[in-house]
Amino acid sequence: MKTVMTVDDSASVRQMVAFTLKNAGYAVIEAVDGKDALSKLKGSVDMVVTDLNMPNMDGISLIKAVRAQPAYKFIPIVMLTTESQAGKKQEGKDAGATGWIVKPFKPEQLLAVVQKVLR
Amino acid sequence: MEDIHRQAFRDEAADLLVELESALLELEDSPGDMELVNRVFRAMHTLKGSGAMFGFDDIAQFTHEVETVFDQVRSGHLQVTKVLLDLTFQAKDHVKVLLEHDGTDLGDYVDAAETVLNGFRVLAAQSAPGDDSAMQPGVCDLPLENGEAGDGSVHRVRVRPKTGIYATGNNPEYLIEDLRSLGQTMVFAHIEDIPPLRELDPQNCHIWWDVLLTSDATENAIRDVFIFVEDECDFSISTVETSGDVELKKLGEILIERGDITAEGINRALSGQKRLGAILTEAGMLPERSVEAALAEQSLVKQKQEQKKGPEGTSSLRVSAEKLDLLQDLVGELVIVQAQIKQVAPSLGNSMIVTLAEQLERLSDDIRDSTLAIRMLPIGSTFSTYRRLVRDLSAEIGKEIDLVTSGEDTELDKTVLDRLGDALIHLLRNSIDHGIETPDQREAAGKPRRGTLQLGAEHSGGDVVIQIVDDGKGIDPEKVRQKAVERGLISDNAELTLRETLELIFLPGFSTAQTVSSVSGRGVGMDVVKRVVNAMRGSIDIDTELHKGSVVTIRLPLTLAIIDGLQVCVGTESYVLPLDVVEECVQLDRKDLGAEGRRRMINLRGEVVPIISLREWFRLPGELPSIEQVVILNVDGNRMGMVVDHVVGEHQTVIKSLGPVFRRLEGFSGATIQGDGTMSLILDVKRIVRLSLGEVR
Numbered sequence: 001m002k003t004v005m006t007v008d009d010s011a012s013v014r015q016m017v018a019f020t021l022k023n024a025g026y027a028v029i030e031a032v033d034g035k036d037a038l039s040k041l042k043g044s045v046d047m048v049v050t051d052l053n054m055p056n057m058d059g060i061s062l063i064k065a066v067r068a069q070p071a072y073k074f075i076p077i078v079m080l081t082t083e084s085q086a087g088k089k090q091e092g093k094d095a096g097a098t099g100w101i102v103k104p105f106k107p108e109q110l111l112a113v114v115q116k117v118l119r
Numbered sequence: 120m121e122d123i124h125r126q127a128f129r130d131e132a133a134d135l136l137v138e139l140e141s142a143l144l145e146l147e148d149s150p151g152d153m154e155l156v157n158r159v160f161r162a163m164h165t166l167k168g169s170g171a172m173f174g175f176d177d178i179a180q181f182t183h184e185v186e187t188v189f190d191q192v193r194s195g196h197l198q199v200t201k202v203l204l205d206l207t208f209q210a211k212d213h214v215k216v217l218l219e220h221d222g223t224d225l226g227d228y229v230d231a232a233e234t235v236l237n238g239f240r241v242l243a244a245q246s247a248p249g250d251d252s253a254m255q256p257g258v259c260d261l262p263l264e265n266g267e268a269g270d271g272s273v274h275r276v277r278v279r280p281k282t283g284i285y286a287t288g289n290n291p292e293y294l295i296e297d298l299r300s301l302g303q304t305m306v307f308a309h310i311e312d313i314p315p316l317r318e319l320d321p322q323n324c325h326i327w328w329d330v331l332l333t334s335d336a337t338e339n340a341i342r343d344v345f346i347f348v349e350d351e352c353d354f355s356i357s358t359v360e361t362s363g364d365v366e367l368k369k370l371g372e373i374l375i376e377r378g379d380i381t382a383e384g385i386n387r388a389l390s391g392q393k394r395l396g397a398i399l400t401e402a403g404m405l406p407e408r409s410v411e412a413a414l415a416e417q418s419l420v421k422q423k424q425e426q427k428k429g430p431e432g433t434s435s436l437r438v439s440a441e442k443l444d445l446l447q448d449l450v451g452e453l454v455i456v457q458a459q460i461k462q463v464a465p466s467l468g469n470s471m472i473v474t475l476a477e478q479l480e481r482l483s484d485d486i487r488d489s490t491l492a493i494r495m496l497p498i499g500s501t502f503s504t505y506r507r508l509v510r511d512l513s514a515e516i517g518k519e520i521d522l523v524t525s526g527e528d529t530e531l532d533k534t535v536l537d538r539l540g541d542a543l544i545h546l547l548r549n550s551i552d553h554g555i556e557t558p559d560q561r562e563a564a565g566k567p568r569r570g571t572l573q574l575g576a577e578h579s580g581g582d583v584v585i586q587i588v589d590d591g592k593g594i595d596p597e598k599v600r601q602k603a604v605e606r607g608l609i610s611d612n613a614e615l616t617l618r619e620t621l622e623l624i625f626l627p628g629f630s631t632a633q634t635v636s637s638v639s640g641r642g643v644g645m646d647v648v649k650r651v652v653n654a655m656r657g658s659i660d661i662d663t664e665l666h667k668g669s670v671v672t673i674r675l676p677l678t679l680a681i682i683d684g685l686q687v688c689v690g691t692e693s694y695v696l697p698l699d700v701v702e703e704c705v706q707l708d709r710k711d712l713g714a715e716g717r718r719r720m721i722n723l724r725g726e727v728v729p730i731i732s733l734r735e736w737f738r739l740p741g742e743l744p745s746i747e748q749v750v751i752l753n754v755d756g757n758r759m760g761m762v763v764d765h766v767v768g769e770h771q772t773v774i775k776s777l778g779p780v781f782r783r784l785e786g787f788s789g790a791t792i793q794g795d796g797t798m799s800l801i802l803d804v805k806r807i808v809r810l811s812l813g814e815v816r
Contacts, residue, residue, distance in 0.1 A: 074322075
């Protein structure tokens with residue numbers, strides 16, 4: 001079973017992501033911000049889905065920090081962006097994000113993206 | 120006075136309809152029986168003649184069209200097909216409605232009747248042999264042309280990932296996989312940019328691809344594949360051949376178009392005498408792969424255009440099943456020899472042999488895939504036989520049931536299809552007998568009098584999923600539980616989840632029927648169904664909701680003949696595990712070993728995973744090696760480690776079934792011959808894991 005980490009300071013987004021992914025047969029680790037995510041990043045994490053704006057450590061810094069760890073250098077990292085964050089999208093990609101999902105999104109769109117980058 | 124005659128006609132017509140129905144049902148089983156065709160024709164003819172005489176003009180008009188079609192069947196101009204039979208059943212139903220309503224407003228029925236009539240008109244217009252969807256047993260229809268690719272255009276897609284693409288978590292292989300999912304592909308990997316080993320940075324990507332994609336997908340849909348990697352990847356998509364007629368391009372033109380070479384270069388090369396491709400590669404102007412890709416494009420376009428010109432009606436061919444079995448056996452042998460060559464080649468130290476071995480592997484993979492594809496039959500060919508079953512059985516026990524089928528085109532290996540038959544019959548019987556209520560009970564429960572039974576098939580990943588859905592009364596878990604307690608299958612105070620309770624149904628000797636009726640309980644139980652499905656490496660699940668109905672889901676592999684396997688060794692023995700349940704292989708570190716009662720566990724990156732030793736399982740003699748390996752398996756979400764001496768590697772495995780002497784052995788699903796000529800047993804991993812987890816006695 002593949003493990004996906006969802007990082008978001010919004011409990012409802014986390015819940016929706018976790019629920020969708022668990023239903024599709026993935027194991028899910030939840031983290032409330034970038035810092036929390038880094039502390040929980042060990043063992044087999046196969047993918048990260050992260051928000052960009054978060055307290056303590058934002059999504060861009062998290063992407064950089066995850067990529068800096070040899071074990072997670074090549075795992076897919078998908079960022080959640082909003083329509084207005086076109087600039088952030090490029091920043092995220094430069095930091096090493098694999099792809100993005102524009103909020104608001106439907107569960108099936110999330111699954112389609114996860115299945116696109118994680119096999 | 121007149122009314123007496125009309126009533127007499129009604130009585131006669133009712134008898135004729137019964138006769139008609141029984142003739143049709145028999146005709147379904149033996150579509151070639153002319154006596155049955157005559158019986159149908161005579162019934163229609165009498166309905167038409169007498170109907171007109173007694174003022175049932177609507178019946179006379181309606182049956183006239185049906186009669187016309189059956190007259191053509193009688194004279195051999197039309198064949199009895201499933202379409203015709205279905206239409207005739209509907210026609211029979213409609214005549215019944217007309218008889219009973221007698222002049223009152225029929226509302227929607229008029230439209231329905233018109234649809235049926237149109238069906239007959241279409242058939243009458245064909246009026247020639249053909250469109251025979253009734254398949255003869257032992258013969259399969261062999262498509263010469265891949266339907267999916269039939270109308271598609273050929274697209275040339277060049278995928279050139281930047282070297283740093285992996286650093287963004289993107290995997291270019293997935294892009295190729297996504298392209299493959301859009302249609303038929305030919306993929307050419309360009310490996311000429313890979314640096315020598317000592318300069319190679321494995322974290323960079325040096326390969327690029329030319330993909331010829333034959334697909335109905337739009338260019339935008341193809342572009343979507345690359346949505347995340349627009350910056351990480353240079354890619355180009357162009358349409359080489361569309362549905363219109365295009366002049367065939369010469370190799371040089373294609374190469375120039377692709378940007379592989381300039382026109383000047385071509386002209387220079389053309390001054391030589393050899394074939395252009397050979398000249399270009401020999402001159403070192405182009406790697407062989409580029410030429411190969413362009414040549415493939417040329418031949419693909421040519422092939423497609425020839426296909427279009429080819430006469431219709433030669434698109435399929437009948438081949439006896441024996442010939443296909445022989446072909447598959449031979450391909451099996453070929454795959455074994457290929458595995459042997461692949462194993463031996465590297466040790467010979469000749470790079471030419473290694474290259475040839477790789478080419479042979481690619482070819483034998485393709486031959487294997489095409490051969491297996493030939494054996495695939497649409498499951499719809501068996502669905503039609505179940506209609507009869509549902510009709511018969513529901514009539515016998517006084518229930519009204521419609522069978523709705525879907526996914527008739529879903530293809531399955533003929534062997535799987537053959538073995539599945541009895542299991543499906545049993546499951547349908549169960550739904551009809553125990554699931555769907557009598558019309559009165561249904562009415563009382565606020566449901567329509569007619570129950571619905573759905574039989575559907577669809578592809579899901581590498582599996583085929585077959586579902587039987589009924590809208591009956593569902594399975595009462597409490598009754599299942601009581602029965603299991605009565606039978607001593609579980610103890611009185613056992614706490615079971617709904618799922619576990621439903622699993623009890625599959626235990627030998629279990630039956631939810633309060634009384635064994637004539638239709639169920641014919642010596643086939645759900646345990647037998649489960650065994651049949653499991654024997655094909657499939658799984659079966661029940662889901663149910665009280666008063667709403669039940670769903671039985673069967674998952675089956677597409678084919679039984681060849682699997683991807685992982686070869687492992689214990690002592691002098693070697694075994695093969697099906698690769699689809701293997702998650703990873705780890706070394707067994709003794710300090711990771713824990714113990715929990717009898718069962719042993721290992722610590723896998725913080726997770727506790729139970730393990731079994733294959734050596735202990737089969738009580739094999741021999742010294743324990745200093746380092747053992749653990750294959751981590753995942754069976755239906757349960758992780759388990761299997762300890763072996765060492766893991767040899769992945770192989771295509773041709774499954775040979777075990778002889779009757781070995782059938783009763785638990786834990787094996789077959790045998791295979793390895794590249795070195797020795798035999799390995801294929802482990803029935805799902806069974807072993809379940810046995811060791813104590814789920815099955």
